[in-house]
Amino acid sequence: MTTPRHPPFPAGTLEHTCKIVAELYSGSELTRILAEIPLRTDPGEGHTKWRRLAHAVSTNQAHTQTGNALIALITASMRPERTLDRADAARQTRDQLNQALSLVALQVRDDGRVGRTSQARTxxxxxxxxxxxxxxxxxxxxxxxxxxxxxxxxxxxxxxxxxxxxxxxxxxxxxxxxxxxxxxxxxxxxxxxxxxxxxxxxxxxxxxxxxxxxxxxxxxxxxxxxxxxxxxxxxxxxxxxxxxxxxxxxxxxxxxxxxxxxxxxxxx
Known part of the structure; x- marks a missing residue:
C-alpha cells in the first residue's frame, strides 16, 4: 500500500512542532526516535534539541516535497508505549501539538497517530x-x-x-x-x-x-x-x-x- 503524501508544512508550523516535541525528550531519546523513523540527516546531540529535529525534518521535506517526515516524527514521539512513563507531560504535549497543527487542519489522536480535523478558528x-x-x-x-x-x-x-x-x-x-x-x-x-x-x-x-x-x-x-x-x-x-x-x-x-x-x- 502506498503511503499517503502529506503536503509540505509551512516553516513556522514545522519549527513550532519540533520545539514542542523536543521538550518532551532528552537528546539521547531523540537520537533513537530519529533513527527509528528514520531521518538520516540528524546533526547530532551536540546541537540544540529542537534545531536537530527541525534540520532533519526540513531537509527531508525539501528532498521529498512532502510533509511525511513531520507526521512520522509526531507519530513516533507520541505513541502511548513511548509516553507511558511521562503520561501527564505527554498530554500537555499533545494539547500543544494540536494547537499548532489545528492551523493546518490536523490533530494528534490518543494513539499518537495524526489525523484530519476541521480548520482551527482564530x-x-x-x-x-x-x-x-x-x-x-x-x-x-x-x-x-x-x-x-x-x-x-x-x-x-x-x-x-x-x-x-x-x-x-x-x-x-x-x-x-x-x-x-x-x-x-x-x-x-x-x-x-x-x-x-x-x-x-x-x-x-x-x-x-x-x-x-x-x-x-x-x-x-x-x-x-x-x-x-x-x-x-x-x-x-x-x-x-x-x-x-x-x-x-x-x-x-x-x-x-x-x-x-x-x-x-x-x-x-
Missing part, C-alpha cells in the same frame, strides 16, 4: 470561548481540577476536547490518590466500589454513607461510560458537545473532585 475566538466557559464555571464554584481544562487549545471548535480531557483528568487523579493502575470504568470499580473500597469518601459506617459511596462511584463510572469510552473509540467528526452539555458534565466532575478532596485511602 486564536481570539478560542480565547473568548475559554474565558466565557471559565467564567460560567467559576460562577458555579467549579473545582480547580476542572478549571484546568478550560484552555484555548481545547476549545478551538466546540467543548468536546475540554470535557474529554477533564474526564481523563479524573482518571489521573484516582490513580495518583490510590496508586492503582487502570482507566475508566474499571479504575473506578477498583478504587471506589465494593464492600471495602480503597478510596473512601466517608467512614461507611451507616447505610446512608455506604449509599453515598456507591452513588458517587456510579456517577464516576457513568461519566466514563457515557463520554470517555465512546469518544475514545469513535471518529472525532461524530462527536460534538454544546456549551450547556459541557457545563453540566464539568459541574458533575466538580462534585466528584470535591468529594475526593476529603476522601481517605485505605491499605490494599
Amino acid at each position: 486564536t481570539d475566538e478560542a480565547q473568548a470561548r475559554t474565558e466565557h466557559l471559565r467564567g460560567l464555571l467559576q460562577h458555579r464554584g467549579a473545582h480547580p481540577e476542572v478549571l484546568a481544562y478550560c484552555r484555548p487549545e481545547l476549545l478551538r471548535k466546540d467543548y468536546y476536547e475540554a470535557v474529554f480531557e477533564a474526564i481523563k483528568g479524573l482518571g489521573s487523579r484516582l490513580r495518583q490518590l490510590t496508586g492503582v493502575d487502570g482507566d475508566g470504568y474499571g479504575l473506578v470499580e477498583a478504587t471506589m466500589a465494593g464492600s471495602s473500597p480503597r478510596l473512601r469518601i466517608n467512614p461507611l459506617g451507616t447505610r446512608t454513607q455506604r449509599d453515598e459511596q456507591l452513588g458517587l462511584a456510579n456517577l464516576a463510572k457513568g461519566l466514563f461510560s457515557a463520554f470517555r469510552n465512546p469518544a475514545a473509540h469513535e471518529p472525532r467528526i461524530e462527536w460534538s458537545l454544546s456549551e450547556q452539555d459541557a457545563l453540566d458534565v464539568l459541574g458533575t466532575l466538580s462534585v466528584i473532585h470535591r468529594r475526593l478532596d476529603v476522601a481517605t485511602v485505605t491499605a490494599s
Whole structure:
C-alpha cells in the first residue's frame, strides 16, 4: 500500500512542532526516535534539541516535497508505549501539538497517530470561548481540577476536547490518590466500589454513607461510560458537545473532585 503524501508544512508550523516535541525528550531519546523513523540527516546531540529535529525534518521535506517526515516524527514521539512513563507531560504535549497543527487542519489522536480535523478558528475566538466557559464555571464554584481544562487549545471548535480531557483528568487523579493502575470504568470499580473500597469518601459506617459511596462511584463510572469510552473509540467528526452539555458534565466532575478532596485511602 502506498503511503499517503502529506503536503509540505509551512516553516513556522514545522519549527513550532519540533520545539514542542523536543521538550518532551532528552537528546539521547531523540537520537533513537530519529533513527527509528528514520531521518538520516540528524546533526547530532551536540546541537540544540529542537534545531536537530527541525534540520532533519526540513531537509527531508525539501528532498521529498512532502510533509511525511513531520507526521512520522509526531507519530513516533507520541505513541502511548513511548509516553507511558511521562503520561501527564505527554498530554500537555499533545494539547500543544494540536494547537499548532489545528492551523493546518490536523490533530494528534490518543494513539499518537495524526489525523484530519476541521480548520482551527482564530486564536481570539478560542480565547473568548475559554474565558466565557471559565467564567460560567467559576460562577458555579467549579473545582480547580476542572478549571484546568478550560484552555484555548481545547476549545478551538466546540467543548468536546475540554470535557474529554477533564474526564481523563479524573482518571489521573484516582490513580495518583490510590496508586492503582487502570482507566475508566474499571479504575473506578477498583478504587471506589465494593464492600471495602480503597478510596473512601466517608467512614461507611451507616447505610446512608455506604449509599453515598456507591452513588458517587456510579456517577464516576457513568461519566466514563457515557463520554470517555465512546469518544475514545469513535471518529472525532461524530462527536460534538454544546456549551450547556459541557457545563453540566464539568459541574458533575466538580462534585466528584470535591468529594475526593476529603476522601481517605485505605491499605490494599
